Amino acid sequence: MLLHITTAAPWRVALAAGSHVTPSLRSEGFIHLSRPDQVALPANRLYAGRDDLLLLVLDPERLDAEVRWEPGVPTDPESMRFPHLYGPLPVAAVTSVVPWRPGPEGEFSEPTGLPDPADVAARARRFDRSLAERRAPILVPVPGGIGTRDPRVPASYEHNAVWLDGAPSAAAIEAAGDLVLGDAAHRRIVLDVPPPDELLVGADGWAVDEERILVLDRAATVAAPDEVTVVPVTGEVMAGLWAPSWRRDLPGVSDVAVDDLVRREAFADAHLRIVDLAVLGPDGVPVAGTQLRIDGATAAVEAVLCDPDHRGAGLATALVASAVTRARAAGCDVVWLLAYADDWPRRWYERLGFVDVGARWVAHRRGRRARRSPHP
Numbered sequence: 592m593l594l595h596i597t598t599a600a601p602w603r604v605a606l607a608a609g610s611h612v613t614p615s616l617r618s619e620g621f622i623h624l625s626r627p628d629q630v631a632l633p634a635n636r637l638y639a640g641r642d643d644l645l646l647l648v649l650d651p652e653r654l655d656a657e658v659r660w661e662p663g664v665p666t667d668p669e670s671m672r673f674p675h676l677y678g679p680l681p682v683a684a685v686t687s688v689v690p691w692r693p694g695p696e697g698e699f700s701e702p703t704g705l706p707d708p709a710d711v712a713a714r715a716r717r718f719d720r721s722l723a724e725r726r727a728p729i730l731v732p733v734p735g736g737i738g739t740r741d742p743r744v745p746a747s748y749e750h751n752a753v754w755l756d757g758a759p760s761a762a763a764i765e766a767a768g769d770l771v772l773g774d775a776a777h778r779r780i781v782l783d784v785p786p787p788d789e790l791l792v793g794a795d796g797w798a799v800d801e802e803r804i805l806v807l808d809r810a811a812t813v814a815a816p817d818e819v820t821v822v823p824v825t826g827e828v829m830a831g832l833w834a835p836s837w838r839r840d841l842p843g844v845s846d847v848a849v850d851d852l853v854r855r856e857a858f859a860d861a862h863l864r865i866v867d868l869a870v871l872g873p874d875g876v877p878v879a880g881t882q883l884r885i886d887g888a889t890a891a892v893e894a895v896l897c898d899p900d901h902r903g904a905g906l907a908t909a910l911v912a913s914a915v916t917r918a919r920a921a922g923c924d925v926v927w928l929l930a931y932a933d934d935w936p937r938r939w940y941e942r943l944g945f946v947d948v949g950a951r952w953v954a955h956r957r958g959r960r961a962r963r964s965p966h967p
Contacts, residue, residue: 592626592627592648592649592650592651592705592707592708593624593625593626593649593651593658593674594624594625594626594627594630594646594647594648594649594702594705595611595622595623595624595625595646595647595649595680596623596625596630596633596634596637596638596644596645596646596647596691597611597613597644597645597647598643598644598645599643599645599725599861599862601613602645602647602688602862603861603862603863603864605680605682606682606863606864606885606886606887607864608682609681609682609683609921609922610679610680610681610682611647611679611680611681611682611685612679612680613680616678616679620677621659621675621676621677622675622676622678622679622680623673623675624649624658624673624674624675624676625673625674626674627701627702627705628701629671629673630646630699630701630702631698631699631700631701631702632663632667632671633663634691634693634699635698635699636664636666638699639693639697639698639699640693640697641693642692642693644690644691644692645688645689645690645691645725646688646689646690646691646702646705647680647685647687647688647887648685648686648687648688648689648705648706648708649680649684649685649686649708650684650686650708650709650888651674651684653681653683653684653888654676654678654680654681654684655678655679655681656676656677656678656679657676657677657678658674658675658676658677659674659675659677660672660673660674660675661673661675681922682887682888682921682922683887683888683921683922683923684887684888685886685887685888686706686708686714686887686888686889686925687705687706687708687713687714687717687718687721687886687887687889688721688725688863688886688887689702689705689706689717689721690721690724690725704756711806711925711927711948712804712806712948712949714889714925714927715804715806715889715891715925715927715948715949716783716804716949716951718884718886718889718891718927719781719891720737720754720781721886722859722862722863722884722886723739723749723750723752723754724737724739724754725862726741726750726858726859726861726862727739727740727741727750728740728741728742728743729741729742731770731771733753733755733766733767733770733771734763734766734767735755735756735757735759735763735767736753736754736755736756736759736767737753737754738752738753738754738767738770738771738772739751739752739753739754739771740771740772741855741858743851743854743855743858744851744852744854744855744858745775745776745851746845746847746848746851746852747851747852747855748777748779748955749855750855750858751771751772751775751777751779752771752772752779752780752781753767753768753771753772753778753779753780753781754780754781755767755780755781755782755783756783757783757784758784758787759782759786760787760789761786761787761789761790764780764782764786764790764954765790767780768780777955777956778797778954778955778956779953779954779955780953780954780955781951781952781953782951782952782953782954783951783952784952785799785801785952786799786952786954790954796956797954797955797956798954798955798956799952799953799954799955800931800932800952800953800955801931801932801933801950801951801952802929802930802931802932802950802951802952802953803929803930803931803932803937803947803949803950804927804929804947804948804949804950804951805927805928805929805930805937805940805941805945805946805947805948806925806926806927806945806946806948807915807925807926807927807943807944807945807946808944808945808946809924810944811943811944811945812944813908813911813912813915813943813944814908814912815905815908815909815912815913816904816905816908816909818905819870819904819905819906819908819909820870820871820909821868821869821870821909821910821912821913822868822869822870822871823866823867823868823869824867824868824869824871824877824880825867826853826856826857826867828867828869828875828876828877829856829867829869829877829880829882830853830856831876831877832869832876832877832878832879832880832896832898833852833853833856833880833894833896834849834852834853835898836896837849837852839899856882859884862886863884863885863886864884864885864886864921865882865883865884865885866882866883866885866914866917867880867881867882867883868880868881868882868883868910868913868914868917869910870901870906870909870910872901878897878898878900878901878906879896879897879898879901879906879907879909879910880894880896880910881893881894881895881896881910881911881914882894883914883917883918885917885918885921885923887923888922888923888924888925889923889925889927890914890918890921890923890925890926890927891926891927891928892911892914892915892918892926892927892928893928895907895910895911895928895936907939908943911940911943914926927945927948928940928945929951932950
């Protein structure tokens with residue numbers, strides 16, 4: 592594993608261009624890389640106190656140009672050699688993108704928990720949390736995790752949530768939810784393990800969803816019906832599918848909340864590459880759609896939706912096939928999605944070639960349960 596330090600704007604440019612080119616490549620002839628045990632040295636020298644850094648996790652086998660191990664600056668340990676990439680950095684060599692923040696004193700330490708490039712489950716599991724942290728205007732540290740708040744879209748569970756590591760107690764889950772979401776109409780806690788039984792036996796109305804992490808087998812081919820045409824569209828066009836779906840799946844949802852859910856979709860595009868795909872009806876309004884999220888060599892398929900009047904015609908299969916084709920053309924070797932453990936789409940995805948590699952659990956209470964909706 593090798594690492595490169597960057598920030599949101601140049602990484603988004605690289606995703607569009609297909610490669611990352613830094614000023615040092617022009618001035619010095621190479622791009623600065625580091626091992627995990629080295630990266631804090633340049634970070635503290637150049638970026639002390641900054642909280643907007645990203646670590647690009649690289650698979651060295653996917654780098655096209657030569658990597659030379661050479662001395663750093665005179666203040667670095669004399670025997671230390673840093674990896675220098677003598678050419679552009681392909682985005683397809685970036686297996687994960689991880690936010691990296693300094694400690695309380697503004698200093699960086701060696702990063703931990705970085706997904707290994709060969710660990711497809713870890714890469715998929717880290718994807719959503721990375722996006723949540725990167726796009727959130729407010730981050731709230733909590734014991735054992737992080738909270739994200741977005742006052743622009745208070746109705747979005749996805750944007751206002753808590754992510755906890757390890758196996759927190761019921762009291763810790765309650766406390767983290769209150770700290771981050773105290774004035775919100777809901778609680779949403781994302782966990783790597785099932786929450787303790789004590790959380791669910793009280794009178795507070797907690798419920799939990801088990802979401803299975805499905806990764807497409809690299810040898811799988813998703814065949815689309817020839818008669819179905821899938822086209823990329825703008826978010827404004829997709830709103831013609833999203834809004835009716837949310838109103839259908841969330842009875843009684845307010846117009847203000849639906850506006851929040853539609854408006855939030857644009858926020859992710861500043862941090863990774865978003866491709867909205869749709870099957871259009873005769874009037875140009877989508878009758879089925881999905882969203883592809885590309886972040887280096889890892890891609891997520893989100894919100895496969897089909898209008899009830901158009902189901903059974905192979906539209907969903909065509910959408911997934913188009914998303915997979917585009918992801919693979921972008922160099923993604925991991926294409927993944929989430930499916931509820933107890934709902935039928937999980938088995939349908941498995942028949943398409945997606946493999947169950949693990950799970951996460953979402954504990955929630957109060958407000959309206961957004962279960963079965965595209966992204967709560």
